[in-house]
Amino acid sequence: MTQEVIKIRGGQTLSGTVHNHGAKNSAVAIIPATLLAEDKVTVEGLPQISDVDTLVSLLGDLNIHTHLDGTTLDVDPTEIENAPLPNNKVQSLRASYYMMGAMLGRFKKCVIGLPGGCPLGPRPIDQHIKGFKALGAVVDESSETSMKIEADQLVGANIFLDMVSVGATINIMLAAVRAKGQTVIENAAKEPEVVDVAAFLSSLGANIKDAGTSTIKITGVEHLHGSRHQVIPDRIEAGTYMCIAAACAEEMTIDHIIPKHVEPLTVKLKELGVDVDMHEDSVTIRRQLPYDSVNIKTLVYPGFATDLQQPITPLLFLSEGISLVTDTIYPARFKHVEELQNMGADISADQGTATIKPSTLHGASVYASDLRAGACLIVAALLAEGVTTIYNVKHIYRGYTQIVETLKRLGADIWTEEV
Ligand code: EPU
Numbered sequence: 001m002t003q004e005v006i007k008i009r010g011g012q013t014l015s016g017t018v019h020n021h022g023a024k025n026s027a028v029a030i031i032p033a034t035l036l037a038e039d040k041v042t043v044e045g046l047p048q049i050s051d052v053d054t055l056v057s058l059l060g061d062l063n064i065h066t067h068l069d070g071t072t073l074d075v076d077p078t079e080i081e082n083a084p085l086p087n088n089k090v091q092s093l094r095a096s097y098y099m100m101g102a103m104l105g106r107f108k109k110c111v112i113g114l115p116g117g118c119p120l121g122p123r124p125i126d127q128h129i130k131g132f133k134a135l136g137a138v139v140d141e142s143s144e145t146s147m148k149i150e151a152d153q154l155v156g157a158n159i160f161l162d163m164v165s166v167g168a169t170i171n172i173m174l175a176a177v178r179a180k181g182q183t184v185i186e187n188a189a190k191e192p193e194v195v196d197v198a199a200f201l202s203s204l205g206a207n208i209k210d211a212g213t214s215t216i217k218i219t220g221v222e223h224l225h226g227s228r229h230q231v232i233p234d235r236i237e238a239g240t241y242m243c244i245a246a247a248c249a250e251e252m253t254i255d256h257i258i259p260k261h262v263e264p265l266t267v268k269l270k271e272l273g274v275d276v277d278m279h280e281d282s283v284t285i286r287r288q289l290p291y292d293s294v295n296i297k298t299l300v301y302p303g304f305a306t307d308l309q310q311p312i313t314p315l316l317f318l319s320e321g322i323s324l325v326t327d328t329i330y331p332a333r334f335k336h337v338e339e340l341q342n343m344g345a346d347i348s349a350d351q352g353t354a355t356i357k358p359s360t361l362h363g364a365s366v367y368a369s370d371l372r373a374g375a376c377l378i379v380a381a382l383l384a385e386g387v388t389t390i391y392n393v394k395h396i397y398r399g400y401t402q403i404v405e406t407l408k409r410l411g412a413d414i415w416t417e418e419v
Helices: 024-036 050-060 094-107 126-134 166-176 192-203 235-248 259-272 306-318 336-342 371-383 403-409
Strands: 004-009 014-019 041-044 065-069 072-076 109-113 138-140 146-150 158-160 182-186 207-209 215-219 227-230 249-255 275-278 282-286 295-298 323-327 347-350 353-356 365-367 387-391 413-418
Touching: 004 371, 014 235, 014 403, 024 041, 024 050, 024 072, 024 094, 024 166, 024 192, 024 235, 050 065, 050 072, 050 094, 094 109, 094 126, 094 146, 094 166, 126 138, 126 158, 126 166, 166 182, 166 192, 166 215, 192 207, 192 227, 235 249, 235 259, 235 282, 235 306, 235 371, 259 275, 259 282, 259 306, 295 306, 306 323, 306 336, 306 353, 306 371, 336 347, 336 365, 336 371, 365 371, 371 387, 371 403, 403 413
Parallel strands: 014 249, 041 227, 158 182, 295 323, 365 387
Antiparallel strands: 004 387, 004 413, 041 072, 065 072, 109 146, 138 146, 182 215, 207 215, 249 282, 275 282, 323 353, 347 353
């Protein structure tokens, strides 16, 4: 069987402008959320990634008519039918779990395969289930491949999350918008994507207050109508290109960003010594070597995003001292470390912390174990001497719109091959 690989000959100096796309982690919740509407919905500014294609296809399995034209999705849910959702598609991405909350809100019942996604260590969904149960659902987890969730009636409840979870916060919102009475989610996630999904649901007529704080209040409504919504810019895609720019760019501008959303990264880049020029909705970055060492600890928003600890790591090889990266959200999210070692990097990981020393990288054959590990390997390959071959690139295409073409346009020596 053949597979596509990405090849990069490192050492080129990049320059130019990158257009940042809509946020993947908003899009993957908003697409399932469209099935709550009783009339036509248009979602604009979607990223062109395989996770979007898979979710649109899942809507089709419910007899929802869709038309995806580039970054715009038209959804007509007027002939929606409840159907069990197939395992293979559901398992190809994590965010398929949002079909649970949305279908529960719409039909009070769903049968769905268990979610897949990036292998970042244990990724339980116990808080999602706890929320559904609190709203009155019965959850049958007896099958090893699928789950049945059913409620006679959804009734608003007070739900205190044991840990801050983006997925659980959004999934509970999706079900609660159609519950009877008020739901209060305490210890809710404050990520911008949670706020964007709440804004979308509100545009359908939902009653949601205080999204973006740790206490979200939702008063259920009987009907949700159609709407048009623009997805917010992707802070992680923008952040990845900011790291690429700091590694390799004479000067690179990333546009269509919300500066506040990338601030935790901007602060770290400045601490490293990167030349960062922030504008109203874009940022210009110039490489300015050598860098200082920094320590990074990932935290929930507005802390440093776990999704950016892998892409920023190659920059730390350009530092003069030792840097530490600790992931408190996913302490096992360090599968990129072994691949970087294969490229000659002096890096080790133990108990949720990577220790990174100044290193010169060389090309190698490496494996993208997950989406952001793939992004990390791209940054590393752009810095390395010689050719790097990245395998398992399907993960990269799940989250980055036309990344190969974009980097080529910026001056990278990058191409794909079937092997
Ligand atoms: N957790 C539980 N139980 C739950 C839910 C979460 O123990 O029921 C734990 C997780 O294992 C983790 C922590 O709580 O240790 C936070 O997980 P969260 O639920 O916030 O993660 P998620 O919603 O599954 C989203 C993004 C991830 C991102 C995390 C953290 C989507 C589809 N995924 O995942 O994005 O890393 O939030 O910000 O929105 C990525 O884009 O590469 C990616 C993995």
